[in-house]
Amino acid sequence: MTPPATDGFAPAKVNLSLHVTGQRADGYHLLDSLVMFADVGDRVTVAPAPVMSLRVTGPRAAGVPEDARNLCWKAAEPFGLPVAITLDKHLPAAAGIGGGSSDAAAVLRAMEALTGRPSPMPVARLGADVPVCLLGRAARMRGIGADIQPLEIAPLHAVLVNPGVAVSTPEVFRALARKDNPAMTDLPWNADLTAWLAAQRNDLEPPARALQPVIGTVLEALGACAGVRLVRMSGSGATCFGLFESRAVADSAAQDLRRGNPDWWVRACTLS
Numbered sequence: 137m138t139p140p141a142t143d144g145f146a147p148a149k150v151n152l153s154l155h156v157t158g159q160r161a162d163g164y165h166l167l168d169s170l171v172m173f174a175d176v177g178d179r180v181t182v183a184p185a186p187v188m189s190l191r192v193t194g195p196r197a198a199g200v201p202e203d204a205r206n207l208c209w210k211a212a213e214p215f216g217l218p219v220a221i222t223l224d225k226h227l228p229a230a231a232g233i234g235g236g237s238s239d240a241a242a243v244l245r246a247m248e249a250l251t252g253r254p255s256p257m258p259v260a261r262l263g264a265d266v267p268v269c270l271l272g273r274a275a276r277m278r279g280i281g282a283d284i285q286p287l288e289i290a291p292l293h294a295v296l297v298n299p300g301v302a303v304s305t306p307e308v309f310r311a312l313a314r315k316d317n318p319a320m321t322d323l324p325w326n327a328d329l330t331a332w333l334a335a336q337r338n339d340l341e342p343p344a345r346a347l348q349p350v351i352g353t354v355l356e357a358l359g360a361c362a363g364v365r366l367v368r369m370s371g372s373g374a375t376c377f378g379l380f381e382s383r384a385v386a387d388s389a390a391q392d393l394r395r396g397n398p399d400w401w402v403r404a405c406t407l408s
């Protein structure tokens with residue numbers, strides 16, 4: 137009997153902090169990052185089919201590859217079961233919120249459910265962000281990305297903003313001046329997480345801003361929102377986020393930001 141299609145959510149990944157603490161001989165960087173996942177994201181549907189195929193739909197489909205270059209395809213192919221994949225794209229690409237990595241993780245989950253076995257290929261080979269996206273919940277991520285410690289963190293309310301410029305992750309790493317920055321301090325047990333975050337950094341923010349100065353404009357606009365508690369860039373950019381005390385305050389900030397900047401991608405969300 138043919139197994140049924142499976143449907144999965146691929147949430148945006150947000151790096152609340154991102155410290156670059158070293159560089160390996162192969163060029164990959166050592167990271168120390170607090171990662172959480174949003175309730176906004178893409179959707180993937182995976183169904184057994186006579187041949188492999190991929191269709192990308194949705195408001196952010198433009199420019200996303202529909203062939204073996206797509207991480208969804210790369211995640212499914214090693215299982216050896218041909219599938220028809222539909223990717224409903226809502227997240228901007230090359231945006232520092234792990235869109236492709238989270239899509240790949242959703243396809244991996246679907247393929248594991250369809251075949252009853254884990255990925256025959258090490259998942260980190262798909263990308264440094266794929267292991268944490270496969271976990272899909274709050275974690276401290278170290279090493280080049282595969283060393284993951286799940287964390288119990290109360291949900292946070294945020295607004296994500298992308299100004300519509302694509303940023304190349306390798307280019308940002310190349311532009312980083314210092315590769316041996318201090319690691320994060322230990323997470324607080326019960327103190328205010330936002331206060332702790334304010335003392336952490338995203339080391340990729342200065343090089344990303346140098347490449348795309350509009351990131352500075354986004355950070356300023358988020359910083360001017362009523363009730364904002366912390367403002368920072370995610371991943372290698374250009375998406376930035378602000379943290380707010382409640383979802384209602386985040387919703388209202390998102391509305392104001394959208395009104396003032398109709399070309400920006402603006403989403404209120406809850407991170408967990």
Ligand SMILES: C[C@](O)(CO)[C@H](O)COP(=O)(O)OP(=O)(O)OC[C@H]1O[C@@H](n2ccc(N)nc2=O)[C@H](O)[C@@H]1O
Nearest residue numbers: 163164165237263264265266280281305306309371372
């Ligand atoms: C910056 C982050 O978004 C933080 O979460 C990720 O580490 C990037 O994850 P990703 O997009 O899945 O990264 P990959 O597709 O594996 O790598 C893209 C490029 O980023 C650089 N890269 C990535 C991860 C890492 N630990 N060191 C690196 O130097 C490399 O130049 C690599 O060629």
Ligand SMILES: Nc1ncnc2c1ncn2[C@@H]1O[C@H](COP(=O)(O)OP(=O)(O)OP(=O)(O)O)[C@@H](O)[C@H]1O
Nearest residue numbers: 206207229230231232233234235236237239265371
């Ligand atoms: N499923 C996918 N969705 C979007 N882009 C994809 C996908 N698969 C491959 N790509 C290609 O990967 C490039 C990077 O896009 P992606 O959304 O993965 O961003 P990212 O900024 O690298 O994420 P991060 O740095 O946070 O991991 C795109 O420009 C696109 O050509």
